[in-house]
Amino acid sequence: MTKALETQGLRKSFGGVLVIDDLSISVDQGEALGIVGPNGAGKTTWFNLITGAVHADGGKVLFQGKDITGLSRHERCRQGIGRTFQIPKPFSGMTVFENVLVGATHGRRMRERASYGHCVEILEMTGLHDKVNVLAGSLTLLDRKRLELARALATDPSVLLLDEIAGGLTEAEVQELIEEIRKLQATGITIVWIEHIVHALLALVNRITVIQFGRKLCEGDPREVMSSQEVQACYMGGTLA
Amino acid sequence: MDWLNQGVQGILLGGHFALFAVGLALVFGTMRLVNLAHGDLTIVPAYVALLMINAIHFSPFYSIPITMAIMFVVGYLLQRGLLNRVVQSGDVVGVILTFGISIVIQNALLLGFTADNERLKAGTIDSLSIRINENLAIGWLPLIIFLVALVVIIGLQLFLNRTKMGRAFRAVSDDQEAARLMGINTKHIWAMAMGVALVIVAIGGVMRGIRTTFDPSFGSLSLIYAFEAVIIGGMGSGWGTLLGGIILGLSQTLGARAFGPPWSILTGHVVFLIILALRPQGLLAKTVTS
Ligand SMILES: Nc1ncnc2c1ncn2[C@@H]1O[C@H](COP(=O)(O)OP(=O)(O)OP(=O)(O)O)[C@@H](O)[C@H]1O
Numbered sequence: 001m002t003k004a005l006e007t008q009g010l011r012k013s014f015g016g017v018l019v020i021d022d023l024s025i026s027v028d029q030g031e032a033l034g035i036v037g038p039n040g041a042g043k044t045t046w047f048n049l050i051t052g053a054v055h056a057d058g059g060k061v062l063f064q065g066k067d068i069t070g071l072s073r074h075e076r077c078r079q080g081i082g083r084t085f086q087i088p089k090p091f092s093g094m095t096v097f098e099n100v101l102v103g104a105t106h107g108r109r110m111r112e113r114a115s116y117g118h119c120v121e122i123l124e125m126t127g128l129h130d131k132v133n134v135l136a137g138s139l140t141l142l143d144r145k146r147l148e149l150a151r152a153l154a155t156d157p158s159v160l161l162l163d164e165i166a167g168g169l170t171e172a173e174v175q176e177l178i179e180e181i182r183k184l185q186a187t188g189i190t191i192v193w194i195e196h197i198v199h200a201l202l203a204l205v206n207r208i209t210v211i212q213f214g215r216k217l218c219e220g221d222p223r224e225v226m227s228s229q230e231v232q233a234c235y236m237g238g239t240l241a
Numbered sequence: 242m243d244w245l246n247q248g249v250q251g252i253l254l255g256g257h258f259a260l261f262a263v264g265l266a267l268v269f270g271t272m273r274l275v276n277l278a279h280g281d282l283t284i285v286p287a288y289v290a291l292l293m294i295n296a297i298h299f300s301p302f303y304s305i306p307i308t309m310a311i312m313f314v315v316g317y318l319l320q321r322g323l324l325n326r327v328v329q330s331g332d333v334v335g336v337i338l339t340f341g342i343s344i345v346i347q348n349a350l351l352l353g354f355t356a357d358n359e360r361l362k363a364g365t366i367d368s369l370s371i372r373i374n375e376n377l378a379i380g381w382l383p384l385i386i387f388l389v390a391l392v393v394i395i396g397l398q399l400f401l402n403r404t405k406m407g408r409a410f411r412a413v414s415d416d417q418e419a420a421r422l423m424g425i426n427t428k429h430i431w432a433m434a435m436g437v438a439l440v441i442v443a444i445g446g447v448m449r450g451i452r453t454t455f456d457p458s459f460g461s462l463s464l465i466y467a468f469e470a471v472i473i474g475g476m477g478s479g480w481g482t483l484l485g486g487i488i489l490g491l492s493q494t495l496g497a498r499a500f501g502p503p504w505s506i507l508t509g510h511v512v513f514l515i516i517l518a519l520r521p522q523g524l525l526a527k528t529v530t531s
């Protein structure tokens with residue numbers, strides 16, 4: 001079976017500093033993959049290489065078996081890659097509904113009227129249905145994160161990249177978010193989730209890959225990986241619970 | 242009641258200023274590009290119309306739709322082929338490039354049409370007016386231009402707030418990176434924004450050619466008025482731009498009435514400077530084009 005997403009030998013440096021070093025990771029269809037690693041390991045940069053926000057110095061990005069390394073960002077979105085930003089980037093002068101509508105109409109190349117139903121469904125699923133007419137710029141952090149998720153879903157992705165979507169939330173909010181993501185996973189969407197809050201990952205993902213200095217340190221069963229000597233050492237007993 | 246007459250003329254003039262200014266505001270709003278060639282681009286449509294009228298003697302009003310179409314294509318290609326390259330390189334590069342384009346346009350017009358005054362002859366319309374009383378007469382042409390400006394601004398607001406493409410303009414204005422992630426081709430949207438801006442400029446440019454004489458040097462002053470209207474109103478808001486245009490128009494006509502015609506333009510600049518000093522964010526400040 002073709003992989004949902006695969007990066008092969010990706011390399012990227014910024015001003016002479018190698019940030020992504022020969023990084024090969026593959027994600028199965030319908031899988032939920034967790035990504036962990038210390039700050040500055042290159043996790044967000046890896047996402048940027050997948051969505052096309054950053055151009056690779058070398059290596060390939062394959063999506064559903066196709067080489068998309070040469071495609072621009074909006075084309076990759078239309079192929080089916082969705083992403084949430086670590087720091088939410090809402091269209092702050094637009095309402096919640098308009099934010100989602102933009103994703104639905106441009107990401108899926110649909111007319112506005114035809115996508116209203118789809119938008120309402122997503123707003124309900126992400127718990128934003130009572131804030132449709134609120135300006136996105138005035139949302140709380142939890143709602144901004146939900147909007148990130150809703151907007152990404154509106155583009156109808158087959159692979160969803162989540163960048164620390166639980167970061168900064170209270171424990172109760174994290175639990176809510178886990179439930180929402182679990183529902184998405186049940187619909188068959190492939191999920192790649194970068195997260196520092198390890199128990200959130202453990203509650204959901206099938207597999208964890210650890211990145212350090214832009215390289216893959218190890219990967220495998222979530223609990224085994226997180227309790228291994230080398231992973232504990234790489235965090236030096238820091239942020240891991 | 243000469244003051245009243247000057248006031249009415251000022252408001253109408255303001256509509257004309259706004260017609261030139263909304264394009265500048267739209268381009269700044271969607272891509273943060275300060276287009277120093279905007280003023281020169283407002284005289285290009287008058288010359289395009291002039292060519293058409295000389296070739297097939299028809300009323301300049303008929304040349305407006307064709308000129309709009311031509312200016313749309315010019316704007317789209319100019320943005321896609323050239324200006325898109327500098328949108329993300331910071332303000333200075335954009336200013337230098339558009340300044341260069343401004344010089345090229347001015348000199349090309351001088352070469353092609355000489356520095357002579359031109360006028361788009363529209364028959365008697367430019368002298369017809371509605372006489373309200375012995376002191377107050379409203380010229381048909383200024384009134385039409387004002388109403389057109391109103392329709393354009395309402396139309397632009399509806400476009401930005403109610404259509405798929407308009408929402409893409411606003412999304413790109415709010416966050417380019419997120420817009421791309423939503424499947425929006427920002428290069429196309431920027432080019433569309435410049436195209437739409439120049440369509441509006443085409444209407445204003447031909448109208449001005451009917452109203453007054455013009456020559457290739459007109460661009461600089463047009464640019465300054467457009468900037469003043471946009472800044473007075475608060476960057477990126479359509480209604481603000483109309484308000485800014487009206488305040489500028491009123492300052493000029495009332496200044497002329499109070500201090501004599503030579504003081505008209507200076508009064509406009511002074512009022513602009515006072516507003517800029519007291520309320521630098523503009524009267525109806527907004528951060529996005531809605
Ligand atoms: N556009 C850029 N230009 C220069 N350096 C960059 C750029 N993007 C990322 N970096 C650098 O690359 C390194 C990896 O950053 P990245 O954001 O990918 O880390 P991360 O693993 O996501 O970290 P965190 O857990 O803190 O989010 C950092 O040292 C960062 O400063």
Ligand SMILES: [Mg+2]
Pocket residue numbers: 043044045086163
């Ligand atoms: Mg990161």
